[in-house]
Amino acid sequence: MNAPSEFLDYGPDALILAGLNGRNWGLGDYIARGGYEALKKILAEKVAPANVIAEVKKSGLRGRGGAGFPTGLKWSFMPQQYSGDKYLVCNSDEGEPGTFKDRDILRYNPHILIEGMAIAAYAMGCKRGYNYVHGEIWDTYERCEEALEEAYQAGLLGDNILGSGFSFHLYNCHGYGAYICGEETALLESLEGKKGMPRFKPPFPASVGMYGKPTTINNTETFAAVPWIIRKGGEAFLNLGRPNNGGTKIFSVTGDVERPGNFEVKLGLPFASLLDMAGGMRGGHKLKACIPGGSSMPVLPADIMMATDMDYDSIAKAGSMLGSGAVIIMDETRCMVRSLLRLSYFYFEESCGQCTPCREGTGWLWRVVNRIEHGQGRNEDLDLLISVSDNIAGRTICALGDAAALPVKSFIKHFRDEFQYHIDHKQCLVPAYV
Amino acid sequence: MCRALRTGSLVNRLIMLSSDALKRIDREIAKYPPEHRQSAVIAALAIAQDEHAWLSTETMDFVAHYLGMPPIAVYEVATFYEMFDTEPTGKYKLTICTNLPCALSSAAQAAAHLKQKLGIDFGETTADGLFTLKEGECFGACGDAPVVLVNNKRMCSWMKPEQLDGLIAELSAEAKR
Ligand SMILES: Cc1cc2nc3c(=O)[nH]c(=O)nc-3n(C[C@H](O)[C@H](O)[C@H](O)COP(=O)(O)O)c2cc1C
Ligand code: SF4
Numbered sequence: 262m263n264a265p266s267e268f269l270d271y272g273p274d275a276l277i278l279a280g281l282n283g284r285n286w287g288l289g290d291y292i293a294r295g296g297y298e299a300l301k302k303i304l305a306e307k308v309a310p311a312n313v314i315a316e317v318k319k320s321g322l323r324g325r326g327g328a329g330f331p332t333g334l335k336w337s338f339m340p341q342q343y344s345g346d347k348y349l350v351c352n353s354d355e356g357e358p359g360t361f362k363d364r365d366i367l368r369y370n371p372h373i374l375i376e377g378m379a380i381a382a383y384a385m386g387c388k389r390g391y392n393y394v395h396g397e398i399w400d401t402y403e404r405c406e407e408a409l410e411e412a413y414q415a416g417l418l419g420d421n422i423l424g425s426g427f428s429f430h431l432y433n434c435h436g437y438g439a440y441i442c443g444e445e446t447a448l449l450e451s452l453e454g455k456k457g458m459p460r461f462k463p464p465f466p467a468s469v470g471m472y473g474k475p476t477t478i479n480n481t482e483t484f485a486a487v488p489w490i491i492r493k494g495g496e497a498f499l500n501l502g503r504p505n506n507g508g509t510k511i512f513s514v515t516g517d518v519e520r521p522g523n524f525e526v527k528l529g530l531p532f533a534s535l536l537d538m539a540g541g542m543r544g545g546h547k548l549k550a551c552i553p554g555g556s557s558m559p560v561l562p563a564d565i566m567m568a569t570d571m572d573y574d575s576i577a578k579a580g581s582m583l584g585s586g587a588v589i590i591m592d593e594t595r596c597m598v599r600s601l602l603r604l605s606y607f608y609f610e611e612s613c614g615q616c617t618p619c620r621e622g623t624g625w626l627w628r629v630v631n632r633i634e635h636g637q638g639r640n641e642d643l644d645l646l647i648s649v650s651d652n653i654a655g656r657t658i659c660a661l662g663d664a665a666a667l668p669v670k671s672f673i674k675h676f677r678d679e680f681q682y683h684i685d686h687k688q689c690l691v692p693a694y695v
Numbered sequence: 696m697c698r699a700l701r702t703g704s705l706v707n708r709l710i711m712l713s714s715d716a717l718k719r720i721d722r723e724i725a726k727y728p729p730e731h732r733q734s735a736v737i738a739a740l741a742i743a744q745d746e747h748a749w750l751s752t753e754t755m756d757f758v759a760h761y762l763g764m765p766p767i768a769v770y771e772v773a774t775f776y777e778m779f780d781t782e783p784t785g786k787y788k789l790t791i792c793t794n795l796p797c798a799l800s801s802a803a804q805a806a807a808h809l810k811q812k813l814g815i816d817f818g819e820t821t822a823d824g825l826f827t828l829k830e831g832e833c834f835g836a837c838g839d840a841p842v843v844l845v846n847n848k849r850m851c852s853w854m855k856p857e858q859l860d861g862l863i864a865e866l867s868a869e870a871k872r
């Protein structure tokens with residue numbers, strides 16, 4: 262396990278990552294922080310599952326994995342009367358470039374996920390759950406296995422949990438290097454032991470999910486927010502953030518800042534304050550651009566970003582999306598063509614290939630950006646890029662197609678001059694690595 | 696019964712893995728309902744790869760037989776997921792993430808340093824068979840950039856040229872032992 266950074270300062274408003282020092286991840290430490298109180302409470306008081314879901318609805322919690330779908334609503338789609346097996350799945354396949362928050366939850370506070378999943382399983386009547394961990398973070402996966410073992414030993418998982426009659430079996434499993442498996446239906450295919458090729462929706466996983474059974478999939482951070490909501494109430498959580506944007510959110514800040522890292526803040530924090538928490542711009546440089554929600558989201562120029570607050574609705578109004586909460590910061594020394602080239606390569610490389618617009622389109626985008634970057638751009642190329650993007654977005658099975666197209670359009674929209682300069686002068690404005 | 700079991704060639708039936716590896720695979724299989732042994736295929740292939748360094752057809756056939764899957768379904772999985780190697784690699788496979796967030800924190804320079812130091816490009820193996828260099832996509836560890844994975848399992852963080860030199864020296868010494 263990597264040594265934790267000298268200090269784990271996630272910010273004063275942290276709930277999920279509060280009080281962590283990199284070593285106090287064990288069951289005893291978690292219980293000392295108030296852990297498992299929420300689970301014990303609902304089991305002891307035999308709270309009706311529908312009331313647990315109602316509390317989560319009230320909290321305004323929205324999915325932290327990318328799409329921001331209201332969690333309580335998603336949970337209510339699970340058929341309550343269904344008598345067969347129902348599954349609960351945690352999406353810990355964190356692979357969206359710029360995002361590394363779930364890893365810190367899993368390695369430094371794994372029991373909060375276990376408790377959150379147990380509560381969710383109780384609410385939806387799931388007897389089995391799987392936590393699908395990104396393949397590259399092996400030491401974190403092993404940490405999850407240790408934590409699970411502790412929870413089983415303490416009777417917090419398994420049959421008849423704490424004598425309540427409620428049973429829930431949770432298992433860890435892992436991917437092995439495929440970004441697309443973060444897409445929920447690709448993840449299900451992977452869990453079933455197949456290539457991670459997304460399924461057509463509908464039917465949605467709540468009707469036909471793992472092994473064809475009703476399944477709910479949430480992101481790690483989404484589940485991790487649940488114990489606090491049950492303990493303190495949905496309304497308290499909502500009030501931390503803004504209407505429709507409840508609670509805290511972990512932002513992973515990377516790029517040209519003094520102190521890249523994770524920061525858990527109340528939704529609605531001004532972007533400028535988040536930038537300050539990350540130590541400000543590296544080396545006193547100037548902010549040029551920011552991708553506020555992971556590489557799949559549109560890039561925004563400095564002036565728009567500086568006027569934006571960090572919540573789902575504000576970022577959407579500014580023209581991008583909060584996504585997974587990965588905030589990628591670029592200063593004035595960065596070349597936008599080169600940056601887009603690297604992202605385009607990624608989507609080309611990770612397309613699963615089953616839809617023609619995505620398979621062919623991502624390759625096309627990459628080749629055209631590549632020739633612009635290498636001094637072979639043609640005058641019509643910018644319009645060509647936009648037309649190819651338009652022909653991918655909305656025409657594919659999963660959202661990877663959109664994820665490849667949206668950045669291209671936004672880079673050209675906000676930094677068209679820079680692309681044009683490359684085409685006209687066959688060279689870059691800023692001769693940097695990126 | 697699946698085809699692998701019915702027509703299983705002799706090679707399918709040879710035990711390709713140690714008893715320890717089989718025990719670990721059994722533990723993975725037990726995580727799923729008994730009729731869904733196939734769900735353990737990624738874990739099983741990862742365990743097999745740890746033991747043999749890469750996945751030969753024989754190894755994959757054995758995993759197919761063990762899980763009751765058609766061999767082709769196992770090949771599909773092994774070639775879909777980036778971290779599996781269906782060709783021999785060097786003793787140490789170094790994968791470095793060069794995606795944009797890491798590149799903004801010197802990953803491109805780190806990759807260039809590794810290439811120059813080892814005298815190979817991405818996708819190549821050094822003449823002495825010690826190192827294979829691969830370009831990776833986001834490991835979910837971008838805050839630690841540059842990040843290098845050694846043989847899929849060991850993650851090395853904040854790898855500036857000095858630390859990269861240290862890692863190469865350490866692994867070279869380990870190989871001699
Ligand atoms: C290409 C692609 C990659 C994705 N990667 C992830 C991921 O790594 N982690 C994640 O939680 N969700 C990811 N998602 C979103 C999931 O499909 C799904 O919406 C999410 O896990 C639902 O959980 P939530 O409602 O709690 O956010 C991805 C989606 C797409 C289209
Ligand atoms: S959009 Fe791309 S990644 Fe998604 S299913 Fe289609 S080809 Fe696969």
Ligand code: FES
Nearest residue numbers: 792797833834837
């Ligand atoms: S971009 Fe390199 S680890 Fe995420």
